[in-house]
Amino acid sequence: MTRPRWLDSEEKAAWNAFLEASHRVERRVEHHLREQEGLSHPQYEILVRLADEPEWQLRMTELAESLLTSKSGASYQIGKLEKAGLVYRSSCPGDDRGVFAVLTEEGMAKLRRVAPGHVELVRSSLIDLLSREQLAALTDGLDTVARGLED
Amino acid sequence: MTRPRWLDSEEKAAWNAFLEASHRVERRVEHHLREQEGLSHPQYEILVRLADEPEWQLRMTELAESLLTSKSGASYQIGKLEKAGLVYRSSCPGDDRGVFAVLTEEGMAKLRRVAPGHVELVRSSLIDLLSREQLAALTDGLDTVARGLED
DNA sequence: ACCGGGTTGTTCAAATTCGAACAACCGCTA
DNA sequence: TAGCGGTTGTTCGAATTTGAACAACCCGGT
Numbered sequence: 001m002t003r004p005r006w007l008d009s010e011e012k013a014a015w016n017a018f019l020e021a022s023h024r025v026e027r028r029v030e031h032h033l034r035e036q037e038g039l040s041h042p043q044y045e046i047l048v049r050l051a052d053e054p055e056w057q058l059r060m061t062e063l064a065e066s067l068l069t070s071k072s073g074a075s076y077q078i079g080k081l082e083k084a085g086l087v088y089r090s091s092c093p094g095d096d097r098g099v100f101a102v103l104t105e106e107g108m109a110k111l112r113r114v115a116p117g118h119v120e121l122v123r124s125s126l127i128d129l130l131s132r133e134q135l136a137a138l139t140d141g142l143d144t145v146a147r148g149l150e151d
Numbered sequence: 152m153t154r155p156r157w158l159d160s161e162e163k164a165a166w167n168a169f170l171e172a173s174h175r176v177e178r179r180v181e182h183h184l185r186e187q188e189g190l191s192h193p194q195y196e197i198l199v200r201l202a203d204e205p206e207w208q209l210r211m212t213e214l215a216e217s218l219l220t221s222k223s224g225a226s227y228q229i230g231k232l233e234k235a236g237l238v239y240r241s242s243c244p245g246d247d248r249g250v251f252a253v254l255t256e257e258g259m260a261k262l263r264r265v266a267p268g269h270v271e272l273v274r275s276s277l278i279d280l281l282s283r284e285q286l287a288a289l290t291d292g293l294d295t296v297a298r299g300l301e302d
Numbered sequence: 303a304c305c306g307g308g309t310t311g312t313t314c315a316a317a318t319t320c321g322a323a324c325a326a327c328c329g330c331t332a
Numbered sequence: 333t334a335g336c337g338g339t340t341g342t343t344c345g346a347a348t349t350t351g352a353a354c355a356a357c358c359c360g361g362t
Contacts, residue, residue: 010287011286017289017290021296022172022176023219028300060341061340068178072319073319074341075342092340095327096328126165127162127166132161134291135162135165137285137289137291141285142171143172148280149172150175221349222310227348246309246358248309250311304362305359310357311356313353315352320346320347323344328339332334
């Protein structure tokens with residue numbers, strides 16, 4: 001067992017800033033969507049993912065991977081959205097195991113209604129807090145991290 | 152209702168990178184601590200917070216605020232750690248409402264045992280993925296965000 | 303000394319998350 | 333075409349989180 005390579009003060013600062021910023025932002029977004037729009041953040045993200053697809057649909061597994069969540073978690077949330085009429089499940093032609101989650105018109109309408117407030121919140125929680133240069137540098141770092149942790 | 156100030160592509164990239172990086176890192180850390188050390192991330196953070204205090208103790212409310220979690224969440228996790236013998240509750244002299252969460256020797260020993268592996272994971276999840284310059288820029292941005300969202 | 307507003311920590315129900323287990327299915331190979 | 337490893341989505345129980353409700357307590361002004 002080699003001696004641990006402890007974090008120096010800059011590295012500690014980086015880690016703490018990362019944890020604090022991500023928790024604060026997540027907390028804020030979750031709270032806003034919940035209170036103002038009656039959606040959880042995962043649910044909102046599902047609507048966004050589906051709306052981005054040409055046919056407003058995604059396989060359950062693809063959806064779960066896109067959300068970085070478990071399959072059971074995706075299944076649960078799709079169930080909720082289905083009850084709310086924002087999404088429905090559709091069988092997958094050519095693969096009887098498969099299930100598509102499909103955005104309904106009502107789901108798309110909901111998303112359009114909610115998006116402006118959400119974008120405003122994203123601005124006030126991240127974008128508008130930083131200069132253009134800070135934002136670019138932040139994106140660079142975060143992207144490098146995200147790419148480094150893929151799979 | 153004014154027209155929403157939609158995000159341009161750089162802003163969208165920033166937001167997506169933020170969400171993806173924070174989810175991937177959190178997921179990785181949580182998984183590692185759970186599997187390798189038998190602690191949840193919140194629990195580990197509690198041990199760290201307490202160990203940082205001169206007397207290894209914090210009031211429940213302070214602890215909750217430090218963790219950016221709810222009071223009930225802190226209470227729950229302290230209950231778990233108490234059962235595990237890593238922490239105990241102590242009444243607060245001068246304030247009968249107050250409760251201190253106090254780190255035990257065993258808790259400190261556990262933290263010392265777990266810390267090296269955790270630090271290695273923090274390195275491989277964030278620190279070592281970035282150059283010194285990237286890390287500094289990332290810290291700057293994330294700190295600005297965290298400060299901007301305080302309270 | 304007493305009140306009234308604020309604070310502290312716990313408990314509760316409800317919601318959410320996860321992984322394991324499972325049944326059903328796919329596609330390739332013998 | 334029978335079989336077999338791998339995939340798909342759901343269900344289950346366990347763990348966790350949250351806000352609301354609550355009881356107990358603190359304190360400054362009267």
